[in-house]
Amino acid sequence: MTTTALAWTTLLAPLVAAALIACFTLKHRALSAALAVAGIGTGLVCSVAMAFRILGPGDPVREMHEFTWLASGGVTLKFGVLVDGLSVLMSLVVTGIGLCIFVFSNGYMKGERGWSRYFACLSLFAFSMLGIVFSTNLVETFIFWELVGVSSYSLIGYYFERPSAVEASKKAFLTNRIGDFGMTCGILLTFFTLAKAGIPGVSPSFTFTEIAPVFHSGVLKPFEADLALGAFLVFTGAMAKSAQVPLHVWLPDAMEGPTPVSALMHAATMVAAGVYLVCRTYFLFAPYEWPLHVVAGLGGATAFFAATMAFTANDVKKVLAYSTLSQLGYMTMALGLRSPSAAMFHLTTHACFKALLFLCAGAVIYGCHHEQDMRRMGGLRKKMPVTAWCYGIGALALAGIAPLSGFWSKDAILGAASGHSKPLYVVGLCVAFMTACYMGRAWWMTFMGEYRGGEAHAGDAAHAHAAPAVAHAAPAVHASHDPGHDAHGHDAHGHDAHGHDAHGHDAHGHDAHGHDAHGHDAHGHDAHGHDDHGPHGAHHGGEPQEVPWVMRGPLVVLAALSVVAGLLNIPAPLAAHGAHLEHWLMGTAAKPGPSWFPEAPPEVFHWDVAIGGTIAALLGIFIAWKFHGAAKSWSVDRFVAGIGPVHGWVERKWFFDDIYLFLVKRVQQPIADFCGFVEKRFLKEIVVDGIAVVSHWFGRQIRLLLDGHLHTYVTMALIGVLYLFVMLFATAHAGPGR
């Protein structure tokens, strides 16, 4: 098989799986799951095969296959696969982590009603994501860009009976649409600026390999303003997809989707597509200053603000969501600091440990019977040891503790920052500190101390139908926090409980299991078929317990990857051959790599940066321990009181949601209503119906002539005839020619 054929197989296998599931196996759970896993598995095998051919110490290899998808009026849109270091690395990430998560889903989604739909959408997502990865041109990228948006929409809104999930999916789609608007404009602007430039020998094209060399040749100097704007507009697409401020608001809400979906799409791969896109199109950005400054600035801002918001989250998934936001900001910052290889490196390691953390969170949620609130967890280390160990590894990797993978990638970014921009370096250190701190908080709240969830579940039957009340009747810790903040997710569960009743799913027979209505119902998704729980069922409403092996396996694999992924890019003084990943991406000046960015100085290990980053991380962990550790020697409440209004701002998520809500409710809807008003009252009732009324009035007046008397009609006919006679005589006598 040729390399491009391998890429096509990787790309199409999940699509075939999705199509087969949608067409044939909607009713067969096992077959659907098997097809989905087989699809992504095929992708992984092919990606590994490609990696052996492409990734190596030699010059960068680039293979491409394209066909014309649409051609009209001199504009040709193509479809194809571009195989090089960047795309192979990314496809390894997508298929590798994807496979783990597909397998994990087999356990996590057990008993859900929309099982086959879930796997079809997941496979569709894999297809779309791989499409971005292998895309050869801007339009193809955009097409798959939109498709991942669609699959994201379908999976965030997986529990479509839950209004909050539907709302979140809509928000995600629309926010991304705004980014896509910018991206489309950017693509068209770039294309037509190239066309206008009319450089001899270069036909305007969307294909990366064709236009990238032009950008480096310097002939585009006169069109700098337009092209820089084009680059920035392309970045707006990345801004929405990678959830950068101010288009980040959809990502925390996206946690409404099932946890494996959050792991795959909203942590490891899809949200990283923005970073990938900028790397892929780095040639657009590299020649210009201001777009990259904006990129770096927004990245730094996202990293910082998101990290602060992670402190106030009590949902085990929301913490990770904010952390993802923050880390994406990190990567974007690296992009802006002219260090795409560091961004890609962090993307790769982050994909491993963040997927791991999310799956651990999923395991915890599953183990605690769909409890998501960390305040009602605790002490899970003893009850779920494998999950706890894996979570610990992931958290340490995320915090950037040597020698785990996160350390190396974070160090690369901090190194780039210290070289380019001191303020961003300080931001980077702050974020490193905060990351370690909030992860420490999450660790202690979830896994250490005593289990705090039991008492809430000990209730009787009445409990089940009072779910929202349970969620609000929070433990003591809650008192100091804004109760509105976290209620979100729980309300959603409350709705489930109602839905549950309405559906008459009681037929599923809890009685058959011999236990009365329990807290589980209140939190569980209605679709959660209780029969399928197997051995698990015995513990309903009771103690949390370790998840089955189909879920533990992927955790262990991802934990191992989180430990070793740093080896991909150990920088120069420490490793004999220097940084591999950087070599794959950057290439050499003579033979530029996939990012077409040959001028980068080689990555070097800086001891001062490494030590600074490590100190920040350790300090963060120490402070988290002081606040949340066994001793609890420092009080959260006192700290909150100490920082004054800032805590409120953080709780309100720095007002971004309020601003958007204002824009939608107070700006967009009034405009729409105004247009509706103009249409209905002005255009229809005044202009159009007005014309009708006027003609009707004339009709009424003329009607008076027809009084129903035969004699009037005859007389009028007579007058008409006389008139004709007069005219005839007049023209006969006065006409020309006579």
Added chain:
Amino acid sequence: MPPVTTAHYVMLSAILMGVGLFGVVTRKNAVIVLMGLELMLNAANLAFVAFARHHGNLQGHVFTFIVIAVAAAEAAVALSIMIALYRLKGSITLDDAQELKG
């Protein structure tokens, strides 16, 4: 005695037409209006025949026969309408039939 020329026939036809028209316009009784109409038709017939004689061909005669046929049909239809009108209104005064008033 001067010969009867085409002009005389046309004159007579015009007088007949005038009388008929006067009847149609002024009379309220439907039967009289119908009679006025018949007079007008016959005035036209007379003119046709007179011009046919004048030109020495048969075209006018053809038209005349068509007009007589149409007039017969028209009279039949009109009289039946009048009967229907009488049944409906109890009179055949045209002022009573104003259903087509706009």
Added chain:
Amino acid sequence: MDSSLLELLILVPAVATALMFFVPAKSRALVVGLPAVAGAACLALSLRLFWIASTGGEAALAKLAPPVTAIVPSFGVHWALGADGMSAVMCVLTSIVMLAGSLVSIRSERTHTGIGDRPKVFFLLFLGLVTGVFGVFLFRDLFLFYFSYELAVVPMYMLIGMWGSTQATANKDYAAMKLTLYLTAGALVALVGLLALYYQAWQINGKPSFLLSDILAARARFDAGFQIWTYAFLFIGFAAIIPMWPLHTWSPIGHAAAPAAGSMMHAGVLMKLGAFAVLRIAYPTCPEGAAHWMPYVALLAMMNIVYGGLVAMAQQDMKFVIGFSSSSHMGYTLLGLASVEVIGCSGSVFLMFAHGVMTALAFSLIGFFYDQTHNRWIPDLGGLAHQLPFVGTCFVFMAMASAGVPGFANFASEFMVMVGAWKAGFVWQAVVSVFGVVIGAVYLLRAVRDAFFGPRNPRWNKLHDAHGLQRVPFLFMLAVLLATGFYPRPVTDVIDAAVRPIVQDVQRTKTYREKYPDRIELAEAQR
């Protein structure tokens, strides 16, 4: 068979209409079966036509035209048929909607809101309308073209007036009257233009002829002023049916009041006649006029897109949402036409196809649940996906297609239009049209959310989902959208070949060269 392909395409619906007179009204199988069979036959014929266009190109299509015969020699009315890639695609669209429309009516016939009342008359009018539509797409004689155009428009009056909705928001009498007045008035304005062409060509050629080819032969001697004013009449006349802002107010209420098959035909095909006629008649006969007026049309198109989308956002009736979205989408068609670029105009034609199928799907789906709920008021609906999983899934797909998601033909065509507009130098119009896609996503996702998602609503528990054969028309239309969206090239190549000479004619005019001195020329890539 190929030699009489075009005649068959006209005759099959015409004969079906005639046969419908003799079908016993009591035999429902025959009443519904006949249009379905005719639809299938038309689809087969249109696909054959498309296949010829696809394999043989325009040359092969030209050979299909039967010999021109004079019907009324003294006026110059001729029996002249001809097809190009554009008409081939439009015929396929008409057949698809015709077939699907009659298939969905099989179901609604059983309920009392659909066309249960007098289905025979309904399908009689339906088939007559389709005959007219095929005539518009295939006749190359202005008289027969205009005759078919009116034949397509007038039955709609009765379809809405007799079987329409009686809801207060969409009163059928009002809607039918408004639609007919707008469309016939538009047709009359266009008729002025057509007659101007006829008399001008008569003076130049020395003999009266409604033949399009005769008029084109005389075109070289039409002066620019004549072309500009004639174009204005033709365009405004045809724009009423597109419908161009502000002539659009008949359209949403027309959709809303019509029965499902009527809305499908109306939004799916009828609205496409206008843009088709512009490309078929107005562009080639008055290229100077096209070059002169089109920049202004681009501004109105922007209005269509944004204003239509915003008004759709403010609607609560499902059919009104889709109705205004149609007028928003037709803004893209207008923008494509206005760009006077090959890719823009091809995009317009492709969008007519894509939007036709998509909107037919939308109205058939709405009709499906409306037949059972008797309610389209979005706030009253909700959670329908629980009771109608299949219809709900199709609706989500439809909304995605309408929102311009790649994978559906709508995306490819709208993207072509945007590229065309930008290429023509209408940068701001293009940007606004791109933003229109965002607006589209807002109202469509809202409609989906409020009607189909959310907790189960026990009020709708008695609803039954589409099953078995009922699913066929929905899946059929969806498959068409997906197939042409995944690989649009076969369709766009056919359209491109037909549109290119028309557009290049306009681009060669003096007016065009004066207006666009520094137009971007792109070398034709090897295909």
